[in-house]
Amino acid sequence: MKNYTDYLNLIDTTIDKYIDSIWELNLYMASHPELGEQELEASKRMHDFLQGSGYKTTLPYCDIPTSFCAEKGDTGPSVALLAEYDALPEIGHACGHCLHGSMSLLAGLALSPVLDHVPGKVFVIGTPAEETNGAKVTLAKEGVFDSIDLAMMIHCNDVTSYVDYRSLAMDAIEFTFDGQTAHAAGAPWEGRNALNGVQLFFHAIDMLRQHVKPSVRMHGIVSHGGDAPNIVPDKASAKFYFRAPERKYLNVVLEKIFNCAKGAALATETTVHWRNVEFSFDEMRPNKAAEKMLGEIFTECGVATINSPGPGGSSDMGNVSQHCAALQPLLAITDVSTPHHTRSFAKAVTTPQAKQALKTGAEILAKGTLRFILNTTLQEEIKKEFNSYR
Structure with a gap:
């Protein structure tokens, strides 16, 4: 088996291969916003990209019409990259789901050729309707994450980035x-x-x-x-x-x-x-070992981070974290203070700066996945900490 650094060029090369196509997908979703449980076009387009890159795919998934699952790899530790793509009423992609969902997609594509050489299993899972009846709640109840070693996604933010996300x-x-x-x-x-x-x-x-x-x-x-x-x-x-x-x-x-x-x-x-009237969300369960690892990847990718300001909202990612170690860091996409759920944020996901964030976010997720797959000591630390909450 080769080392972590031996595959970084392959990840970067694959991201460069797909970046323009995935950026166009992000722009399409931003201009054609679909509400939760109605994301038929977004889920199909993401699914088709993964199917064409060597993943075994399922659409719909777990009886959720706009959820999909793509998997590659047979043995070794497992990582799930979660993709969101639902929009908000009236103001479209004002929470950035089109952009950070695209980060998970691009990271999955970047890992496909790597999985031909390393023992590990990667899932890219489409998780609709985070803004309402979060599909991650249903997926968690169905046991989708019970056999996953680490689940990750990135959420867009305005001017600050941090790894230790907390939710209510x-x-x-x-x-x-x-x-x-x-x-x-x-x-x-x-x-x-x-x-x-x-x-x-x-x-x-x-x-x-x-x-x-x-x-x-x-x-x-x-x-x-x-x-x-x-x-x-x-x-x-x-x-x-x-x-x-x-x-x-x-x-x-x-x-x-x-x-x-x-x-x-x-x-x-x-x-x-x-x-x-909506699914109940659980709090985000922290995993310091996983956060430390991904924080190092943020630094490696040139992203400065701050400490979390504390829980300020709720997410169905919290339900995932009750079933496996999970991370949802925030990544800055602009230099201007731009609150979530505003028309200004919906515009921010379509700028050249957002395209760079798409590339950086995909690099972070792909390289974090690779480091986890290749480091048995890290796997044991993350698992031990997760089990300590039980």
Whole structure:
């Protein structure tokens, strides 16, 4: 077996071979955004690239119409590179999925000729709908990652790069209050106002904030407030996201929240029920050994990194990290402060600087995969740390 450095030129040469084609794919996805679970064209085009480069491919995958799996290699340690490609309503690829999904694709293509010479197995897995019903949740439940040694993807960022990404566990829940209609002017006393239940529930949540840890996030909207001002609403709903750094504590908070809902219903003489309206996300489980390795690859590729600012959002990558060692570093794609989920960020993924980020991100993922496959000591360290959480 050769050493890590013996294959770097092969990775670089293959990336140079495909960079223009994958950049065109990124531009196509940016100009033809597809929402979660509707990414038919993006998933097919990615699948076709991998199928044409020597991967054994499956589309659809795990009964998810817009998920795919490409695999190459028979023995040795296994690495999964995860590709996202769903867009946001109205503002398109304002989270950069078209670009960082393309990084995973390009890295997979770069590793194909390497796998003809080294014992290892690489999967490139299409993971739709991260912004809503994240497919990684379903894939994790189906056991896709239970036999994977390391899963990786890169997420686009604006001006900073860091490896030690952290996320919050999250539940998306809609609360529906049921009351009794009445004429709001003629006989309001005959009604039971479901919207009052929602309003009181919001106040209860606001009061709860001082009795939960500062890291908890609770934010919601009124998803239905009635039908006409002169009718006492008999049905009203509120949709909330609840987040905490750990699933265990989030479950404690949820019990308090459910009591708030029941109390609001009791006070307004309504009834309330609730349901999860999106898949639940778990927190990102850290793996310092894997982060150290990939941080060295960032440096090797000329990318300066900072320490993580801490968890600020939620991702279905957290569910993956509960089943295998997983990394989701952030990579800067611009020099200008540009928040995610804005039209400005959607434009940033199509600039010449973004094309360079595509190349760099693919290099990081491909070289990180290679180093992991060839280093048995590293494999043992990462596995030992992952198992320590069980």
